Amino acid sequence: MKKSFHYQGTIPASKSILNRALICASYAFESERHKKLIITGDSSCDDVIKMKEALSILKTKFQNSSSFVNIPATVYDCGAAGTVLRFLSLRMSRIPGTHILKGSERLLQRPQQDLLDLFKILGINYEINKTSMTLKSEGWKNINNPILVQRGVSSQFASGLLLNAWALTEDLTLDMKGEPMSEGYLQMTIDLVSQLGMNIEKKGSQLIVKKNSFITQSSYHAESDLSSLFAVAAFSVLNGDCEFKDFPLPSLQPDVEFLDFFKKMKIPFEIINDYLKIKTTSDFYGLEANLKNCPDLFPVLAVLCAFAKTPSQLYGAPQLVYKESNRIAKVSELLNLIGVKNTPQSDGMTIFPIDRGNLTAIKSFSYDTDHDHRLAFAAALVKSQDIPINILGPEVVSKSFPEFWDVIKARP
Structure with missing residues (x-):
């Protein structure tokens, strides 16, 4: 028998934002022309x-x-x-x-x-x-010549250059080439360094960092990690209700798009001041969604879609095969183990609704998270439905959200 779930609290700070801010803050080690940056919000x-x-x-x-x-x-x-x-x-x-x-x-x-x-x-x-x-x-x-930056695999290479373009003696021009992947994370970087004092111009496919950019801000707040928050929110849809304090709107993080997905799926939620409130429901629908800018949502979202009333199509994220694991293949494996029909594609997956009447017929099985924290989050949703899954490597959640198992009040 499932226990009713309830969570109220603040999710730790975004690791993506924190690591970007920490890199920037390190430039104060070199020159007093950079303001010493105090970062609030943290993650373990x-x-x-x-x-x-x-x-x-x-x-x-x-x-x-x-x-x-x-x-x-x-x-x-x-x-x-x-x-x-x-x-x-x-x-x-x-x-x-x-x-x-x-x-x-x-x-x-x-x-x-x-x-x-x-x-x-x-x-x-x-x-x-x-x-x-x-x-x-x-x-x-x-650096006096434009630097060709490929973005067909990851946006992190361009982000890494921007995060480290402080106090240059010449303008730095990034010439962006290829179909952009995870462009939302590059925009996160641009927004963050701009807030801290970097002068960036955009001309067509080029980003130009002006010389002599120094950190001008003395403080920066790292907002809650929305990838982690989404894992708890999806768990709540299937199991109870939750209230997230200090929910960041607007947000630098592209994963905030999950709110639009919930609207399309008819999942009830409300935002009051800085609280996001979500209630459980079994009456929600499948989704057609482009995950180009938010591929990290895929593993948990795919499992949530399996419990929807209609099929789902998740697409636009070929970079999923380059993550900590091949997430398309591993999510397909998980769905196959619980009898969910799915069709993997090179950039996502078609997912058909699970037969809830057959859940009790599923025999005990083991699932290897393959050193991938987001697969552990996805497997937790499966386990929450009284499906006899043995999650191998549950401790991998420490990569991004070590508090996860305590937050959902479950033993892996």
Whole structure:
């Protein structure tokens, strides 16, 4: 028998926003012309901890050296975090010296060629193997010419450049090429650095960072993580009700689009002041949605759609195969295990409604989250419906939302 679920509280800060803000704040280590940035809002997730640890080492090295010249070779641990590796490597490439970034094998296997191409353009020597990337830098070079930035796999490469374009002596021009992926996250970066004081002009496909951009703000608030919040919201739709305090509207995060999805699905919610309130319902409908700007919603949204009254079509996110796992394949596997008809496509999936009358006939099975936190969130929705699933690797939620199992009051 399912227990009624209720949650009221504030979800921890967005790891995407925090890691961007932390990179920017680190430039105050170098020059007093940057205001010291105090960041409010926090998260204890693995990705943020790794970024904080790395930047703490960098700060200590700077304090001990009193200069960024000839800093000894240092190892920075990125764990399994793509944003940490990509943003931090570009941060370190601004500093003359040797920098070693280590990470999990899976992290280094994820698409990094566009990042390596940027290093070549910037005159950064590098070596990469299964578990580490070594940079030998004399600082950024060749910035007087437009830098070609491919965005067909990820927006993080362009974001990494912008986050590290402070205090340049020349304008930096990013020439964006390819079909944009996760463009909402690039816009998040543009909005964030602009709020902090960076002067950016947009001309067609080019972004131009004006020289001598310095941080002019002394404080910045990192809003709640909407990817994590959505996992709890979807859980609530199936199981109870929730009230999220300090819900950010407007939001920098592209995942705020889930509110539009809920409207289309006829899922009841209301926003009063800074509270988002959601109530459970079994009377909601399928969805046709383009996830181009919010691919992180896919695993949980796909499972939620399986319990809708009509079929759903989720599309527009080919980058899903490059995430912590191949999320299209792994979500299809999960849905197949509970008897949900689905048709995977290269950029998403068609999902047909589950036969709720047959839920009790599903035999016990195990599901491997494959080191992917968002698959653990998705599997939690399945388990909440009294389906006998054994979730393997539930601790992976620590990557983005270590409080998840406590928030939903469930044991994995």
